Amino acid sequence: MANIVIFGATSAIATECAKLFVQRGDHIFLIARNAERLAVLESDLQVRAGSDQRIGYAVADLNQHELHERLYTKASECLGKIDTVLVAHGSLPDQGACEQSVELTLNELNTNALSAISILTIGANLLEAQGYGALVAISSVAGDRGRQSNYVYGAAKGMLTLFMQGLRNRLAKRGVQVLTVKPGFVDTPMTQAFDKGGLLWAQPEQVAQGILTALSKGKDEVYLLWFWRWIMLIIKLIPEWLFKKLTL
């Protein structure tokens, strides 16, 4: 029975993770921006949970970094010691619009990278001090190589991936697991503009199951679904002189 904090709890993947955590008996603290959606998730989890399980929540806009410290305090007040931190918030930027707006680009980098890095920094110190626990963040296969169709998102996720690599290197000696999750295409309301034909699309339930498995196996990095590891390997191997001519 672990104590788990979820940042961005109402995202489709985090929601499915929360259900699985509750099902296995964990206590959880949920953080999300939209109060109505958070209340919907909270009552859902209450129905699933046993009477002895704690489920707390806080509404917060995670782009306001100054709140992060306090959110950890609130979570600890509810749960006691924190075993696992899951960072799952994010947005899917409109690449074309970003190209026309520096402000939008920076906002997206803030949402998808900087705010996550702020949360992880505080969480890392907390877990390092207690000498156990796990930090999990949802990055993306998009962070493995910059592509013209979504490089703002890719840059943010790439930054997050690199940051976690360093964090892992530091915390490995302190008994803290750092797990980078790299989903490929996931069929969620966030991606509804895409035509979801083909076998590459995963359901959030599958991704959540993959995260829990990777977490319990002590993994460092997980591609979800598994085949993305090989797809991205190929994409990373294409030499830049050729890659720049492709439309990806």
Added chain:
Amino acid sequence: MYHSWNMNPKVGKQYAQYFSERYQELPKTNHSMIAYGNGRSYGDVCLNSGGTLILTKRLNHFIEFDPTSGLLKCESGVLLKDILDVVASRGWFLPVVPGTQFVTVGGAIANDVHGKNHHSHGSFGRHVASFELLRSDGERLVCSPASNREWFESTVGGMGLTGLITWAEIQLMPIQSTFMNTLSQRFESLNDYWKLMEQAKSKWMYNVAWIDCLAKGRELGRGVLTSAEHTVKPMRSAEHKKKNVSFPLTPPISLVNKVSLTLFNSMYFHLPRPTQVVPLHYLPYFFPLDSIYHWNRMYGKKGFFQYQCVIPPQHEKSAVEALLKTISDYGLGSFLAVLKSFSNIPTAGLMSFPREGATLALDFPNNGRKTLALFNELDQIVRQANGALYPAKDARMPIDMFAAGYPALYEFQRFIDPRFSSSFWRRVTR
């Protein structure tokens, strides 16, 4: 790319929009819309060629559960599986479950689905205490048998046409254990089936017969009747371990040709069966097919059809016999051939399929014109017996069959939302 479980009929381009928050409004579209639950229908009730599908997959939160009364409130995209996962171990069960637990609450209401216990519990809608119906003009109607009764009755079994169900309250039924007592009995002919079923109905809560659809002559209609009830004594091993359960039903992957089907059916029929009552967890009992994900793909690109009819009591014996004769002459059904009986328990819905009589359901690989010709022959028998076909299992019924089978059709039309339509609806009411 959104299709129904049997991949038929094929429809044109559809636009898909998530509806994932129960407070949100319906999408603004120029064309018609229909809810798409989990696409487990065998036809086009959940499809809308050239129109919008409202995806309820993420409208999947529980809202409230009272463990003392067994009243559960949840959003309409919640799967029956999720409900059973949460409530069965706490002593509650869905009073009606279809042959798969991968259907949504919205889909179960909109088709007023039935299980193997119609003779004791009727169909799904009877156990729905209330739901909210969202209309395209933004109105939200809380419907129950007591308030907005007409809307309640037209939406139960209303095939999604009256608007979008956002949440529902279901009255669960208490159980003592997650295990079932089951008994399988072989019968050598259709005559024996009627006798056996008659006895079983008064003794057991659940009854369903598998029929060897290739058997002919004196063996016509032979099969196996499986009866069950919830175990009364709590069992210690409450958890179901997926791997060590074996259900005698093997996936019919290679069974969809004549040779293998003949072999399999006769093997399955003669399989040695314990003559006494056997305990079985509820999952392998109710949902043996669910352990094989995507079994529908085994029929290949062309997909398959299901034909399910109900025949009123006065003609059931002769009509079922005629249907089975026609099918065994055709020579290619599938492993899935199921015969059950419906009681006279009234349905909550105006357009519900269940009604007193015998109901026969069979899968057929899609062999194009040959298969459709067989269905025309079967239709003829169903027509003459004043029977009806099940919209949830239909990809091809003629217009007159729908009108004849659903006499409330005219009354029902008043409740259809002007912005809602489906491929099925346009096909059967042209």
